[in-house]
Amino acid sequence: MKHRIGLAIHGGAGTIDPALLTTELEGLYRKGLHEAAEAGKTVLEAGGTALDAVEKAVIILEDNEMFNAGRGAVFTAQGSHELDASIMAGHDLSCGAVSGVHGIKNPVSLARKVMEHSAHVFLQGEGALAFAHDMGFSFAPEAYFYTPNRWQQLLEARAANVTALDHNQPKPIGTVGAVALDSHGNLAAATSTGGMTNKKFGRVGDTPIIGAGTYANNRTCAVSCTGHGEYFIRKVVAHAIHCRMLFAHEDLALASSTLVGELHEIGGEGGLIAIDYQGRIAMPYNSGGMYRAWWSEGLAVATAIYAK
Amino acid sequence: MKHRIGLAIHGGAGTIDPALLTTELEGLYRKGLHEAAEAGKTVLEAGGTALDAVEKAVIILEDNEMFNAGRGAVFTAQGSHELDASIMAGHDLSCGAVSGVHGIKNPVSLARKVMEHSAHVFLQGEGALAFAHDMGFSFAPEAYFYTPNRWQQLLEARAANVTALDHNQPKPIGTVGAVALDSHGNLAAATSTGGMTNKKFGRVGDTPIIGAGTYANNRTCAVSCTGHGEYFIRKVVAHAIHCRMLFAHEDLALASSTLVGELHEIGGEGGLIAIDYQGRIAMPYNSGGMYRAWWSEGLAVATAIYAK
Numbered sequence: 001m002k003h004r005i006g007l008a009i010h011g012g013a014g015t016i017d018p019a020l021l022t023t024e025l026e027g028l029y030r031k032g033l034h035e036a037a038e039a040g041k042t043v044l045e046a047g048g049t050a051l052d053a054v055e056k057a058v059i060i061l062e063d064n065e066m067f068n069a070g071r072g073a074v075f076t077a078q079g080s081h082e083l084d085a086s087i088m089a090g091h092d093l094s095c096g097a098v099s100g101v102h103g104i105k106n107p108v109s110l111a112r113k114v115m116e117h118s119a120h121v122f123l124q125g126e127g128a129l130a131f132a133h134d135m136g137f138s139f140a141p142e143a144y145f146y147t148p149n150r151w152q153q154l155l156e157a158r159a160a161n162v163t164a165l166d167h168n169q170p171k172p173i174g175t176v177g178a179v180a181l182d183s184h185g186n187l188a189a190a191t192s193t194g195g196m197t198n199k200k201f202g203r204v205g206d207t208p209i210i211g212a213g214t215y216a217n218n219r220t221c222a223v224s225c226t227g228h229g230e231y232f233i234r235k236v237v238a239h240a241i242h243c244r245m246l247f248a249h250e251d252l253a254l255a256s257s258t259l260v261g262e263l264h265e266i267g268g269e270g271g272l273i274a275i276d277y278q279g280r281i282a283m284p285y286n287s288g289g290m291y292r293a294w295w296s297e298g299l300a301v302a303t304a305i306y307a308k
Numbered sequence: 309m310k311h312r313i314g315l316a317i318h319g320g321a322g323t324i325d326p327a328l329l330t331t332e333l334e335g336l337y338r339k340g341l342h343e344a345a346e347a348g349k350t351v352l353e354a355g356g357t358a359l360d361a362v363e364k365a366v367i368i369l370e371d372n373e374m375f376n377a378g379r380g381a382v383f384t385a386q387g388s389h390e391l392d393a394s395i396m397a398g399h400d401l402s403c404g405a406v407s408g409v410h411g412i413k414n415p416v417s418l419a420r421k422v423m424e425h426s427a428h429v430f431l432q433g434e435g436a437l438a439f440a441h442d443m444g445f446s447f448a449p450e451a452y453f454y455t456p457n458r459w460q461q462l463l464e465a466r467a468a469n470v471t472a473l474d475h476n477q478p479k480p481i482g483t484v485g486a487v488a489l490d491s492h493g494n495l496a497a498a499t500s501t502g503g504m505t506n507k508k509f510g511r512v513g514d515t516p517i518i519g520a521g522t523y524a525n526n527r528t529c530a531v532s533c534t535g536h537g538e539y540f541i542r543k544v545v546a547h548a549i550h551c552r553m554l555f556a557h558e559d560l561a562l563a564s565s566t567l568v569g570e571l572h573e574i575g576g577e578g579g580l581i582a583i584d585y586q587g588r589i590a591m592p593y594n595s596g597g598m599y600r601a602w603w604s605e606g607l608a609v610a611t612a613i614y615a616k
Binding site: 215 | 401402403405407426429431433435436438508513517520523537538542543547548552555556574
């Protein structure tokens, strides 16, 4: 099957007010997105796997405090962090996920360890941390995850008594994710998040849910979602795109935009990135913007926040 | 749309050796299944909702120590319990799930509270317990969940150093679940489990994962799964049946048996119960047996473990 290797990444979707996004901030977001996409591109161009490419891209986004994952994760109502991540391989449907972990620099790598070195798919909380310890993960100190912007967001959310989806602000924002197609024709997807500012502890969104926030299947596509997770769970969004392609013979663009439209109808704000088995990319969203970057073989990496 | 109200329930699937299942044990299983199905039937016959019917049926199975959910939950490797449950309404896709909770007599009712009284879909661990406390749930003492059979299973599993799927024994067995269609034409599904004997703590199976272990949509069907959860997550089983009906126009029997066959191909043992929008019931499994009961308007409640 003829295909063109490529990838797409996202750094979250939301109501991004252009008036509040300064030129300097916009530059920092675009730089972060560009770096992550370039890292994935480098893996793919060297003949590496889609799994390695999406993990590498997500690691770079997790390490960047501009994005709501890893280092830049938002604070829960208790002033702590709860990180979720998942990863899936399209060639054999193997997958791994973690939820409610803290102190892990790169939750996406822990999800991959669950996939490759445990008998399970999904580990939560203290059990996931015990597994991380067994796997030799080093734990980052609390200070690593403390960023003044995130703390200020929590204080503001507490004062307003709201659970913020980490939207509606020109500050660090966004679940992160990546999808890729490699030279072997294999697809992969990965997603990582810090959740919602001031959220009740214990809340699990769509990010670690295989089928909802993340899905990959070589027969169709790889998908990573971002937005109001509860709605993405109800619509089983990532898997629904796969099913529309496989059973209704829709193309990626139609299947993915249909889901984003269905989310909008029920009040679910957000977006997704997806790549199909031939390398076509779709990145629909129903929110004010979505931080994203993409690359296809033979072209340069591109970034966008709004329409462009 | 003409339809016939009805329901199906399961008490787990596995390799059930007829030689080890004494007449007395078999009678106890059938009695438990019968009681749960009758309770759901009573709700439906009185014009009650499918949601109430599946919750009621699952509560009765959770309260019965013969089944691996609620009171009869198996022990984790640490000698504790971690209970998971989920519930979904087919008319508006609202849903609720909890994972890794303990001390909750009826996890299915906590999942319903999450669905109806929180802004979230899925709560895990201590956060779910804090929510239960806020909702006024009374917590059962550890002794309530201690059953000699379950403790003996843990000791045996530890001695053999295996993680048992709670199969391969004539002792208490099985995730539980229910699906129903009510007189309003609404579908619902619910699933509840105590997990795997001697499992690593923190493991999440398919039971609380909307799309994998539980799914309901008035356009097609309601599904509750039981078996080796990791495989059910990879195949997004419950949602895949919905998609095959909606997009490939398969009927419930074909869609559900196809999924159970696909699970078998990748080594995933288990089964599922499902009911469609007209009241047709399917209960395929690829294991040695599945504890189940079903009822359709105008007929009597029936139970089966093997082919009958």
